[in-house]
Amino acid sequence: MNNLIINNHQSVPVSSIPETNYELFLEMNTSLVADHPERHCVLYFGFRNADTIRLICCIADDNNHNILVSSSAVKDGAVLDSFTSRHFSFEKFERELHENFGIEYSNHPWLKPVRYSYNRNKKTGNIADYPFYGIESEELHEVGVGPVHAGIIEPGHFRFICNGEQILHLEIQLGYQHRGVEQLFLDRKKLLQRTILAESIAGDSVIGHTTAFAYLFESLSDSYPGNETLYSRTIAQEIERIAIHTGDLSALAGDVAYQLGNSVFGRLRTPVINYFQEWCGNRLSKGLIRPGYNPYPFNKALAERLISVLDAFEPDFVEMNKEMSSLPSTLSRFERTGMLKKEQLLAVGTVGMSARMNDLVRDIRISHPYGLYPQLNHDPVIKHHGDVYSRVQIRKEEVLQSISYIRSLLNDIPESEPANDKHLTLKPDSFAISLTEGWRGEICHAAITDKNGDLLIYKVKDPSFHNWLALALAVRNNEISDFPVCNKSFDLSYCGHDL
């Protein structure tokens, strides 16, 4: 076999990853995903190894619930045949390889900079001078938005080419949020420092990213937490989903000038994030997830509080949704706005709720289950129109689904276990990959250790890495005034992308 089959949250010796020549590596990985919607690339990255660049490609197989890992080594400065020319979903991974290592591709459509990282290969040019794609025409005009936007929101630049009020093309340039996260994982040596770094990758997905990090480190050190920790992580992930989806519904109502929905959903989020504070002392759950143990064990008193929070939340949430979904004024803004076809989602490699909005089942909770998801018999919420309204409905239904999952988990609270917060010793020369399903979608962390058991490579991939292009395509032929509601309906992460 030319690839290694591993499970989610499994670690293996680096030497067990087969290395093949580049032609075979290309052929194998692109044919794995072409015409196979059940497979997609979760991570494709490189690292310098003497005068070569070792490439590692990880393809998730949803039907067989595993991950196919393969590798190849190419010479520094090589000019390669691109994966992208065979399957478009690799385009950003190859742009990242080009930006970071200077790998050239003979047939990549557009080696546009990904994030102007400080440690990129070619340090000429800066983000402020980025030459946006332009079209020469007297009929068309350009609209530049950002990096600083008209709200309390992260920075990114959107360049629209419009025909009148209609968007012909949108180009998104990110990188403003780049903090050097992946390198900091290597430079910060203490486990607690790395944990806080994981919490700070995207502050709206603290549970998603920090659990991905924790499962990865536990697998790399063979030190697995008990059932109570997994239980708490599963409940926490679903609370995070409820909180952020509800906040997004508030913002979506705001973007179509529906004040009542904006206020009610906004205030409904408050008791949910306040519950996190009651549990772990932080409204956005920073401090709750730690590798190896649970610093805030769940108990009966917490369960009773959670039930009372959800009991108060649910009827108001249902009532508000029912009203918002019955108003012509909101529906006319949501329906048939920002549409994407399933073929486009597949081509882009969209993941998470942005895939599930149009029949593409991408959900790590069912494809590569972890924590307590196997016993929940998770049934992903799927919509069929790929428009803003599908993304609104997914949020509503996922919130109700998460509530029912939490209720069923609360029937059986496991005994708390003694905190095992000993320093985790990482195994030497190992590779591990960790996937979790945050509220946006699949979060992927991967690491390689060196011969002393220290981190050699740390890779982070937020679902936004795949999904930003989906947004850019979704707004084509829409009115520019619909951009805010389209943008919010995806609610992608800038910092999770820029790292």
Added chain:
Amino acid sequence: MLTTLKILHHQGKQYIPDLRNAKVPGIFRGRPEISDEPVDEKALIDLCPVGAIMMQPVRIDLGKCAFCGECSRLFPGKIKFTTDYKLSVNQRESLIVQEGSVNQLTVNPDLVRSEIRKLFKGSLKLRQVSAAGDNSTELELNACGNVNFDMGRYGIEFVASPRHADGIVITGPISKNMAEPLQITYDATPSPKIIILAGTDAISGGIFNGSPALDRKFIETNHIDLFVPGNPVHPLTFINGLIDLLGIR
């Protein structure tokens, strides 16, 4: 229409009546109190992931603190985080909490520039700039304006354009790639104007402090009017900080 009225009735009153004295639920990690209990100070310092703890005497710099609570978990007799959320100050060194101190952190009114209170007390418009912020403090700043916290009752609100603003609120450790847009936004804000740093990342760089991807010259070269610690900032910390800065009674 009837449904709308029904929803309004079901929602009832959601605002927090007294933002000055509201109690936060649960185990919020606010202003720490450090006892004089002798401990292995070196172990305590080594423990801190962001170098916020100093010794002889033991002090915690809330401008650096990630509020992870690990020090109070492992040294419960030494360090205790109270639920006091009034953490905003206008002097950087006031964020350092000393062993034995149980004093509240306050804005020093003598150091507030006179034009701030004269011009902005009744109305303060702010432009927020996220400069590599992780979107947690951004979410909390948004929450300041929701129906629960309703910061607008004091005439304080966030606006879309720096041209309409009386000052900027910076979140995040300030990446190189955001240094210039931050400066441009500040320059576009008419004088007199204020600068507020919201969150540990903005005040000190937090866990990102020292990363070569940052450029913190803006912080070093400009006068900061208010430091609002937190990871993320709690809405009550932010709103009370502004009330104290503006001298609102």
